Amino acid sequence: MLTRRRLLAATPLALAAFAAPFRASASGNPRRIAAIDWAAAEALVALGATPVAVSDTQYFRQRMPVSLPESVADIGPFWEINLERLAAIAPDAILANSSSLTMTPAIGEIAPVEQVPDRAEEGRRFELAVAIITHAAGVAGVPQADVDACLADVEARLAVQRQRLGDTRRPILVLLPDQNGRRTMVYGDGSLPDAVLKKLGLANAWTGPVNANGLAQVGLDALMPLDGATFVQVEIPTLKVRTARSLARSALWQRLEPIRAARSVTIPQFHPFGGLPSVIHFAETLVPALEGLPA
């Protein structure tokens, strides 16, 4: 069905394909990107190449460490993109991960879809964050020099945090207890917190099995052997009071060695599936929280 709309959609595409090499060099006129994947969106904002459309902007603003201008259009949640609106925006390219493509393959009719890297090879989560920003920059026509500058900035800020840590060298357990005080989510190998811990030269206290995202749900009894670790509890604002109360009443929690030794701190929530901005955000939240703990 060759319709007016298809023709319209195809025209900017053809033009974009034509103009891409010029645009990449002319930094004043970057390509218009719709970022369905949040890690890619976050990376583009950090590079100063703000996407024209992002999935679920409202929640993005609440949750992500970068600020999104009001002008960015909301195209619905990543699992069901508003196709009519996306077609009206007519971006030059779409950054999405494989699950969005599985749910709404039709986004490919609107603009070429570039798949954001989403698997960490053998737990190399930091390298995944770098791959995400490099890939997004390539699609958006941002020069590699900008990516390198961003990377250097992140490394420098990580170095500052490493400095701040001093000789704190206890293994760290990053955990998100549920509101019953019975189970907890722990972040292990391959997760974003784990990548940050490695970068900071800290050991992750959780070495047990994890799922593909580097997470594991375990009972509190699984934390019993972790003597000598420091607990970093992630707090969800709405559940804070309830969780604290359940944990205070939980007999097993009170018997954990780090809790008895008061080596437990809380940090606000972070985005565990993000890229470089999320990495540095987590590092800069974690290290100040660790200060002032008993050695």
Place this chain on the structure above:
Amino acid sequence: MTHASTIPTRAAFSGASICVAALAIAAFGLALANLQAAAGPPGWLQILLAPDLADPRQAVAYLSVLPRVLLALVAGLALGFAGSVFQTVLRNPLAEPGLLGVTSGAQLALAASLLYAPALWINGYELMALGGGIAVFAIVALAAAGRGASAPAFVLTGVVISLYCNAVYGLLILFHHDFLSDLLSWQAGSLQQSGWQSIARLTAQVGTVGLLMLLLLRPLRLLSLGDGPARSLGLSPAFVKVSLLGLASALAAIVTAEIGIVGFIGLAAPALARRLWPRRSHNPLPAAFVGAILLLFIDQTLARLAPYAGDIPAGAAAGLFTGPLLALLAVTGRQAERPRTDRTPLPARRLNRPKLGLALLLVLLLLAAALSVLTGVSDHGWQVLSPADPAVPWHWRLPRLLGAAGAGTCLAVAGLLLQRALRNPLASPDLLGIGHGAGLGLIIAFMIVPAGAVWSKLAVSAIGAAVVLALVAVLARRASFQPERTLLVGVGLGSMVHALLVLFLASGGPNGAALLSWFSGSIGAVRLGDAAMVCIVALFATAAAFVLGRWLAALPLGDTTVSAIGIPVRAARTTLFFVAAIAVAAATMIVGPVSFVGLMVPHLVAQVGFRRERDLVLACALVGASFLVGADWIGRNLAWPWPMAPGLISALLGGPIFLWLIWRGRAL
């Protein structure tokens, strides 16, 4: 009666008893082994008698392992008991407390209070869950009691309210996926313990309610004779039913509040107990015993796996164990057709001019279609276009329109066929497990697809649906397509897939929301080719149902009567089953599992007053199509640019309409 006795042969009886005895030994053996492993050298006896809590290993054994064992026993006991009472009172092997909306009420109360009144949570969310479950039961009981508390009235109002609660819950979650992980982990129902509070509270509550229920065991036995005989023996069936169901719901709500949703124990335990002790099928105590053993076995097996796989919630995983069990029960052994003492009577209302009614429904469908294509929200606010306007986004809207209309028709007609062929007002397309199979395809695609590869949602869900369809067909054939057994096969397979879904959701990944949205029915991704395909299937299914109208009318009369009037029962049922299955599979690929349309539209149409089977088929097709087209239009525009799943919208709209019709009708 063409069927043999309800009593299995002696050999089968002893075989099953041996199985349960083995299960019991295995369950307690695992529990002891786990306790021993946790306790270390002092041994399990020390933990029971004098635990030394300063020793970390003994602390874990005493504070986590031991209460967990007891919790599984008490919760399993309560669920098996409640499930058995439900099945006896409602005379439906698919009945369980979840059916009357108790669990979905609890779930909704939790989610809503968490979002809008978090202060209520400070005193424990158990209260919220309990309150929600009981409130929902009260509504169901009020609605059904007005209709003489007949079993079908109870079951249907329960299901409608349950679907309604689920729809609201689905919307809340999809719009606030911040809270997702916590609620999803609650929904998965873990038995993990970290102290004695939980088991103490549960035992006290279950004990109190259980004692009250023991007093009602005799009336329950009388009730199993049917409403008429019970009444003539001086019993008020409505009063006894409401009290029994109320107490059983309270049991289920207590368990749900304490540990989350534990699926299918309430369904499988009574089914297994009935097989073991057929003569005591009206006594809930054997089912309670089986429930306790079953849950303990499942949970201790999972505890055994925890060092390798993390904490797997027993509530969800129970489906993995009980699903095959249900299917096995259905295909093995003989089960007699149960005499139906209170068949759904025809609604009193009757349309005088059904042809006019059908014409009006057609106009309704056309109106909905015009609305859907020509109006909508865009960047410039509401837009109303004329059909000739070149700005009409046909490219995006036509596939949705056709897809919704085709899928709605398929689901509604399939629902009608299944309810007649399987002779159960609850037989919905969901129960065949096809929707779940399609969902399983999607889960697998999310979990194991290598990075970079993209599988289309349509392809993976088609493969999943086809596999489950083939499996159900093979198993149902072994069960000679007998209604109750076919349904159990479907429910069994469905429960397995559901378990996988909940486990996947609870494992915490970014794709959880996507799956949840697919399971609530969404239509945004449909393309023109797929939409045309489902429309063709819809026309075929409607035509087939129309032609087979005579069978449809006859089958609910019972196998004996049907064969007596010269209809080949088995062939008829097989044919209807396959027409329905193909229609459901096609619809599920387009919109996902939309329970409401398939389950409720046939009842809705009958309540409106369509009587002749062929009118019913056409009315179902038209109403089903209009429903989904309208729901898609509303869902697309209400929260623009956000989508609201048409599956949820149809439940939100249809639920109240249906309740109103039941209320207004004279009898059900």
